[in-house]
Amino acid sequence: MRVAVFSGAGISAESGIPTFRDDEKGLWSQYDPYEVSSIDGWNRQPELVWGWYTWRCQLARRYEPNLGHRAIADWENHVDDVTVITQNVDNLHERGGSSAVHHLHGRMFTFRCSDCEQPHDTQLPDLPEPVLEIMPPSCECGGLIRPDVVWFGEQLPDEPWNAAVEAVDAADVLIVVGTSGVVYPAASLPERALELGKTVVQVNLEPTPLSERATVFLQTSASAALPGMAQRLRFLVD
Structure with missing residues (x-):
């Protein structure tokens, strides 16, 4: 998976x-x-x-990576491939242990x-x-x-954007966590996943425009939802 x-x-x-x-x-x-x-x-x-x-x-x-960051990194031990696409410019995903991270908005x-x-x-x-x-x-x-x-008024660089699109296209499931889903073009990635028939799981403290369309919406924090999720994802995809 x-x-x-x-x-x-x-x-x-x-x-x-x-x-x-x-x-x-x-x-x-x-x-x-x-x-x-x-x-x-x-x-x-x-x-x-x-x-x-x-x-x-x-x-x-x-500040240190939280349980959500570390859970995502741990998924690499349980599934075939995990790719992180982030709008964040910090390095908490990398410090949390994730090996494949694409920064849409730079570092x-x-x-x-x-x-x-x-x-x-x-x-x-x-x-x-x-x-x-x-x-x-x-x-x-x-x-x-x-x-x-990447500042307001600048275009997203091609390399991370193309890598993000490829990751979404190749994925069986897309986990959308901690984003309002209103900043484009990044917000088009979950929409693309849905159009391709992918399983989309949203984790967010508040509902967003994506919530009603997502396969599953978990209204909670990343630290609460993500640990142990890798084992449960197979049931959603299968």
Whole structure:
């Protein structure tokens, strides 16, 4: 049996990673999230965006994969193939033990030049407290180094998207966990699975537009639903 997992912010939130508005110091509360998550924001204020992502990387390092992440990794011991497709830019799936992870929206811990596109092995400073603005480092070509993530106003990179489509097409079952299912084109993956007649299991704390169409909807957390699920999936597929 082949399993594809499509994950969103909900599974990372279970590890305790705070959302934009949860910053204890309220340092970025005066800014719209679009300002630090868009190519327009980067072009206007790269120091602000770099400060934001530097702090987000600091936070992500402090939190550990949860039972949901570890359960998905454990499925590799019970089924033929497990592929993770995630909208998250953290590395909790990898740290949880998953071996095949496709990041649709990039990775916050990798970097590239905003001009020449060359990857850069950038080491972020260790910040005990958030800093509002930090000047990004420069590339040899003179361009600024940026996080290798997909911002608002940018297209998804072809490689992870094509890999995600292939994984959905090859899967017997798609597990959709912790995502609202409203951000396109990523949200089209569960729709594609349903059109192909795949078994689709949704795990989410709240109903979404996908809930009524899913084969099974479990209104609960990833940590509660995913451990032990691999053994039960065979009954759904068979």
